[in-house]
Amino acid sequence: MRSLERLFRPESIVVVGGGFWCENVVRECRKSGFAGKICAVHPTRDEIWECPVVRSVAELPFVPDAAFIGVNRHATIETVHALSKSGAGGAVCFASGFREASAELDDGNSLQEALVEAAGDMPFLGPNCYGFINALDGASLWPDQHGLAGAETGVAILTQSSNIALNLTMQTRGLPIAYLVTAGNQAQTGLSAIADALLSDERVTAIGLHIEGLDDLAAFVGFAQRAHALGKPVVVLKVGRSQQARTAAISHTASLAGSAAGASALFKKLGLAEVTNLAAFLETLKLLHTVGPIVDNKIASMSCSGGEASLIADAAMGRRLEFPALTDTQSRTLQEVLGVKVALANPLDYHTYIWGDVDAMGRVFSAMLESDAAMGIVVLDFPRPDRCSLDEWLKVIDAVEIARENTSKPIGILSSLPENMPENVALELLVRGISPLCGMEESLAAIEAAAFLGNRQAPNSIFVPTGSIEPISLDEAKAKDLLKKHGVAVPCKAVAPSGACAAKAAEDLGFPVVLKGVGFAHKSEAGAVKLDLNSADDVLVAASGMASETFLVEEMVTGALAELLVGVVLDPAHGYVLTLAAGGVLTELFDDSVSLILPVTRTEVDCALEELKIARVLNGYRGKPACNRSLIIDAIMAVQACALSTAVAEVEINPLLCGETFAVAADALIRCEVS
Incomplete structure (x- = not known):
């Protein structure tokens, strides 16, 4: 396939079709100031929004870099073929009625195959796709109105939902979006290839992926590795569940790993930050655009309200964030400025004694950052600009800028309610190098994600399955024989x-x-x-x-102190998913599991075991002796060896009986291909 460079950064655009959708492409390109050539193809019209029109692709006065095809599905195939023969750089296929409609249309699958064949080596997005907006260069191959403004730098967002993409263009949080791309059916050009292409633009500061399902595991791993090499942080919002993992339904492992656990484990292993909702997605991208990843998870919080200080502290509970205690030096400085009536702590309620005093607020904010905090946040909700004055609130921004300059640490202004951060204020904060954060929960999720990215390592290797497996279930005796061969202790x-x-x-x-x-x-x-x-x-x-x-x-194995589940499921979407959990007949009810992507190291397994609630039992609980951690890890590594060296679809030990001197597989099942 040809490079996506011409498609995403075109110097010439052609629109095929004459309906509202095609008219809008021309209108949005004109509105965005696209400086290149634009032409339209239509059999009868002479002009579309002052754009010249020819009767066919063959009559185009230039070979287009990018084409928006807004005709019916059968004509789309003919047009794609003609554009490919002409040497066009790429196309957006807007029409639906292909594979996504195969349940309703008998020819949906065959038409999609014909479309791919017609394209040859010309890349295209879709079908059933809104296209993309390049806000950096004003190229809007987009069939609807949108809310993006021009940008010199910004984040790139790729989504598999056109409507969600449209919604994201309407955000008023101050996030500069450089590219917004929809993937559609991914008939030819998948999510991984698109994401990889967006990395190439040096004006892109971070990548955001809204994913329903991965298209190509090996290609996605390659994208993640290249993103890390280029220093481009990646944020992922994953929706849906893996159908492949759910097909293996006979074990507890399948029910645990068949949710988003495998995807989350994959993203973590690849060094991609995962968030769980659109608001956190946008806030994380905005924070990364402004300050990039942060060095650790320690933050200093400041507000002129005890209520806000309490809210921010509560909102951080359950997150991997810390509010480091104040040092003696910090406390002395703060008391000098605030007086003895203010209780000194982090989060800090600095009261209203210094409200409006830029110098005093600047000293307080600077002092709060003069510790091992990696980032500061000042909680500040702005008044309604249509009814109130912002003058006193704008002084806080000046004080925050003083603190940022004094300490060279990233700092943000956080409105507890998103609507209390006016867009013009957010944009001004960006210009001044201050992160405008909207909403406590989503902002703390963003800081947590940025801290994860600041400490990520180069993406680890992933075992990418090849081919398909048609497994059969081994009886327990044979399953244990196979596990024993790889080093698992069995009765x-x-x-x-x-x-x-x-x-x-x-x-x-x-x-x-x-x-x-x-x-x-x-x-x-x-x-x-x-x-x-x-x-x-x-x-x-x-x-x-x-x-x-x-x-x-x-x-009968006696003297067990704990029971663990150790399982591996082959999920073609995410690789081999290793699940560790509290074991026994009540595994699902315990809701105590952690998933990793193979291969894993002993250190990774040890850390994962410590994340389990049952870790307290493994380590010795209420006077009981500790389980032999080394033997437990030996058993888990042996299960990995079995999974990676055999055509295995599923392996499960439940329970692995753990004691002071043993870790024995009391029950086991294996589904594998037997030659």
Whole structure:
């Protein structure tokens, strides 16, 4: 495929079609001051918004860098073919009725395939796509009105939803958007290729991705690696769930990893900051555009209200943010300025004693930043400019600028309510190097994301699955044999074809034993597992109550201090997802899990275990001894080795029984391709 450079930074544009949508492309390009050539193609019209019109692509007076195709789906294919033959740089395919409508239209899939074939090596966006806006150069291949203004630098946003893209253009938070691109069906040019192309423009300060699903894991990893190499921070808002992961539904692991857990683990491993809503998405991009990633998660907060100080402290709970305590030096300086009536703390309520005194506020704000805080925020809601005066509030901006200059640390002004940050004020703050932050929750999410990006490492390697797997489920005995081969400790066991044989096997193993019926994915729910059997008679009675003809007899592991789930699911969208969780029959109810993308290191596993609520039990709880962490990590690394060296779709140990001297797989399942 040809480079996307001509498409996204065109010097000439052609519009094919004559409806409202095509007229709007011409109108928006004119309004944005596009300096290049514009021409239209229409069979009957002579002029579209003072734009010259020719009858066909073959009659164009120039080979266009970019084309907006606003005709029906069948004509779209013909037009794409003609443009490709002419050497055009690329196109936006607006028409719908392709693969996205395959449930309603019998020819949806075939038409999309025909469209890709017609394009050849000419890149195109869509179909079913609004196109893009390049606010840097005034190129708006966009079929509707939009709210973007021209920009010299700014962030690039890529979304898989045209309507959300339109909504984002209407934001009044002061965020400069350089590019806004929609991906549509991604019939040919996918999200990863588009995102990679946006990195190339040196005027782009950060990348924002609104993702419904990844198109190409290997290409996405390549994009993330290149973004890191170029120093361009990336923010991701992921919606939806992975269909691929949900297809593996027989285990607890699948239900845990089948949500957004795999995507989140992938983004973290690649050093991309993830947020959970559009407001946080915009605030994070704005913060990154203004100050870039910040060095750590320590912040200093200032406001002239105790209520605001309390709100900001509460809003930070549950986030990886810290308010470092004041040093003695800070306290002395603050008391000199504020007097003895003000309780000194971080977050600081500096009261109204110094309101309107720019020098005093500047000294206070500077003092608050003279610690190990990486960033400062001043909580300030501006009055309505249509009914009130902003004069006294504008003095706070002057004081904040003094603090920024004195300390060389990033600082933002945060309105607790987004509507209390007028857009003209936000834009003025940007000019002065101050981050205009709108809304407490979303602003703190932005700071948390910026701190993550400030401490990210170069993207780790990812195991990218190739080809497809048609797995079968191994019985538990075979699953444990395979795990043992890779180093997982398993109980001594025997497979018995009858209850009587099971009783004899139990005597040979030595009591107590566990008896399991063979052929059940969830043995507890099926009544196919009995623990702590102490005689041959106990085994016979237990076997008679199970709807099974074959039994697994195992030694009973005693002395366990904790139970863990260790599972791996192959998710083609995100790679191999490793899930660690509190184990046992109540795994989902515990809501205690963490996911990682393979491959992992022992250090990463150790840190992940510490994130679990059950970590307190692993470390020794209420006088109980600690579990052997090294053996637990050995077992997890062995599961990884099994998953990566075998054509595995799913591996699960639940529970991994953990004690002072052991970590044993008490139950296991594997779905893999057997040659």
